[in-house]
Amino acid sequence: MSRTRDLIAGSSFAALGAAGIALASHLPMGSMRLPGAGAMPIVLSTALAVLSLVLIWRTLAGRAPELEDTDGPVDTFGNARVALAAVLIVAYAAVLSWLGFFLATSVLMVLLFMIGAKRPLSLPPVLAGVAVTGVAWALFVLALDVRLPVGAIWR
């Protein structure tokens, strides 16, 4: 498992390094006397790509230290829960300006509570979602004077 993780990580960072080199290649490199905007990105991207290849090579050669699994077991739908939470945050960002803080946040909170609830389709997640939104609104808007979107549909 550790080996697979290292290979995934090494490949991802190598790709990031390669992308960094490609994207910085059109920037002026300058000279030692007057380094340009592209010099540092090229050097860093190259170093990242090389280090990633070293990680891959060490893993394939069996020279990378085996990392002990101390994370604990993942729930049956643990990964799905994280993916769903991420999708909900994207949707929230998309509708926040339109629906406004209170409505958009209430919906987000209710759905987030549902994700982790033992009985998702029950009243507690709904009540908790609305309550948390109310407390957050009171804390940030009333007490700390933070400006949060009112919502285009309410104007």
Add this chain to the structure above:
Amino acid sequence: MEGLLGGFVAILSPETLFFCFVGALVGTLIGVLPGLGPTATIAILLPLTIGLDPVTAIVMIAGIYYGASYGGSTTAILVNIPGEAQSVVTCIDGYRMAQQGRAGPAIGIAALGSFIAGTLGAIAIALISMPLISFAVRFGPPEYFALMLLGFIVLLVLARGSVVRSMIMIMTGLLLSMVGQDVITGEVRYAFGVPQLVDGISIVTISMGIFGLGEVFFNLERLAHRSVQTVPVKQILPSRDEWKASAGPIARGSVLGFLVGLLPGGGATLASFVSYALEKRIAKDPSRFGKGAIEGVAGPEASNNAGATGSFIPLLTFGLPGNPVTAILLGALILYGVTPGPLMIQTNPEIFWGVVASMYVGNVMLLALNLPLVGLWVQLLRVPYRYLYAPLILFMIIGAYSINNSVFDIGALLFFGVVGYLLRKLRFDSAPLILAFVLGGPIETNLRQTLMLGRGSWEYVLDRPIALTIFTIAFIVAILPMFGFVRKGLKQARAVNEL
């Protein structure tokens, strides 16, 4: 001392003290949750300081930090789960004490030891900051570049786990810091035509994403396994014998921790490990360690607090953070329009001394508030995580949005949250990435200015004794691991670090 008194005057208003109280309270509230350490807690709660004036905000952050550190120690002692690396050592003897029915004295000595160390640390900062600032004003680009290079080398030598993985994190952090407009030529780099990226990525967003949201996502996939069993807490105050046994370790931990905290890459974690190793080495009966020795809690807890305080010195005097907590604080200060460094004491004396005084006030608040409330924290440990993650996510969303009143920052928060989650799953330590991200801009600017001043040649550095000395130290530190005895020592230290 006059400046320190001024700092106390600036922060001892009812409003500031109230926010310090709230900071310590909510800091403990979040920090006590298993799996959430001080760095994640500060990242999550940073939004609470938005809208406050800079002095009040900094005092509140100090309260959050000390509260979170204390909360982490409580969790380490009661349930044997360290919120962050700095509490790992506390688990060893603290949890054994709890199992023996001595959870109260363990928590009590952790809080009192931290308070004593924090107080001594605040006084030490007040005493040595001024001479260091007079020294720091003589620094030019080569000296700053040399200092940052030394910081990265020390970080790599002391890195947890593989050096290659740490270097990958450093390169990624430096590369992320390149996003946005080049400060020297004005060229825009890695912005993909997105206007919001022209000013670069906000340190607050990246910290909240990687440390806060990433950690919440990581815990979200383990909800069923997040129930914890706690032990009962009775008498909090240590007995006379326990005090007697702890006095030496607290004193030694305070001095040692402060000195270790000054090192780039040092701070609370390293300080606690060094203190534990020292106490075990000088103990009359080292076999007691690991079986509930109160010295194994008192020394490391004092040391990690002193280390945390000492790590503020490079930030306040040179403007260089030495660990993720000070990196986030640097981001917060910049957010409030304050640039830490040698000139800060002239431009913002109330904030400089306010930060120093807040360390002391934060510790007092912690002691006055948290010891009597220890029963509440024990109860909180039993609250299922399924009730907590949604409000934590909301805090971070509001914080990200409030930076520029833009939904783009919510997207950036999510992006870095996913990155933090993946890094955690792939066993990468995010701390070097954040440090490199914060230092990326200054290191590039100072390197390029050094090359410009030397007309492309490094011979120019030979005429700069301070820079030359720091480069020499950096070189020595880099080659030290090649010597067998150092390599052996580092291997042992890393083995303890990986516990």
